[in-house]
Amino acid sequence: MTDAAAPAAKTPTLPDAQTVTDVRHWTDRLFSFRCTRPASLRFRSGEFVMIGLMGDNRKPLLRAYSIASPSWDEELEFYSIKVQDGPLTSKLQHIQPGDQIILRPKPVGTLVHDALLPGKRIWFFATGTGFAPFASLLRDPQTYTDYDEVIITHTCREVGELQYGKELIDSIRQDELLAELIGEGFADKLRYYPTTTREESPKMGRITDLMRSGEVFKDLGVAPLNPETDRAMVCGNLAFNLEIKDMLEDYGLEEGANSKPAHYVVEKAFLD
Ligand code: A2P
Structure with a gap:
């Protein structure tokens, strides 16, 4: 979680970091969130990217997520399950606006x-x-x-x-x-x-x-x-x-x- 009062130099910067802008919880099993979009990211509707968080071992913990937002949207949107003992979603479900996630800007997929x-x-x-x-x-x-x-x-x-x-x-x-x-x-x-x-x-x-x-x-x-x-x-x-x-x-x-x-x-x- 980011701390607005902390000096910028102390805020860890993740590789391929994007900032969460909005989070909505739909049920105890489902949530969606929006984040900033890398300026260079172009994708075709239906494609997915790898997103995630830094793991406890300081290695990125990434999973494939379909991009739920349209390609003309200036932000990105994702729709996710919450698995209480899932390596990624047990943590990802707690993200808040202002937090950072990792997003590898290489969209791929067959639903195009x-x-x-x-x-x-x-x-x-x-x-x-x-x-x-x-x-x-x-x-x-x-x-x-x-x-x-x-x-x-x-x-x-x-x-x-x-x-x-x-x-x-x-x-x-x-x-x-x-x-x-x-x-x-x-x-x-x-x-x-x-x-x-x-x-x-x-x-x-x-x-x-x-x-x-x-x-x-x-x-x-x-x-x-x-x-x-x-x-x-x-x-x-x-x-x-x-x-x-x-x-x-x-x-x-x-x-x-x-x-x-x-x-x-x-x-x-x-x-x-
Ligand atoms: P069901 O409740 O009969 O298992 P999940 O949340 O487990 O991913 O499932 C989402 C939905 O997909 C559920 O409504 C589930 O129905 C349905 N589903 C699961 N397996 C199949 C299948 N083989 N064919 C059609 N629907 C399925």
Whole structure:
């Protein structure tokens, strides 16, 4: 923690240090924070960087975090789990505005528009903190200019875990800058499909089960995924990623990469 009264010379300067500007705690398991952005950092929506803190052994303790903010934002935003005995997040969850974090300014990742072939509809499938890269992509004008329809599904255990995503979707729908850039009707393209698995909510169940039963397609009034029209990006826990990957393959979609764009891409959400 920084001490404003301490002489500057005594304040340890971390390598690749950035300053925390805002912290919000969403549940006892989730928080988000914002920090300064290195002037030279350019990234594509959906990419991640390594961030962390100095460990007790004076070695940086770093983990991969998707950048949740859009590439036009002057600050960076991250969305994180809190794991009480997690090496990094047990400490990171206590950061306050003014504190420093380490941020290696080398963005990489597969959840990028460049890895997908053109299509009509894009599906973003998230569980838990896997929402983070989509928080960036959903604020990228390209998402709406490339596709006629944008569907974001978010499956969490409890209702409170949906709040970060819900507020973000609400703010996007009212975003005047995006409306100006893409056109007034852009918000109509955005469909939001939140589900919970362990607490009562209007839509219960894992998204994978809701796809298998056809319920999600019925609810949204769209046909099941089809490689001719649909593209998908997936970010969640490992079991979810593996399961939905198989399902996407069964629909006939093929996995893409930066070097070989195709129909869908997958990234694992960070778990400390
Ligand atoms: P569930 O409560 O049935 O395990 P977590 O917080 O553990 O990362 O999980 C986030 C959400 O992802 C939970 O709602 C969880 O449902 C769901 N989930 C976990 N594994 C899978 C899977 N294989 N397929 C679909 N959803 C999953």
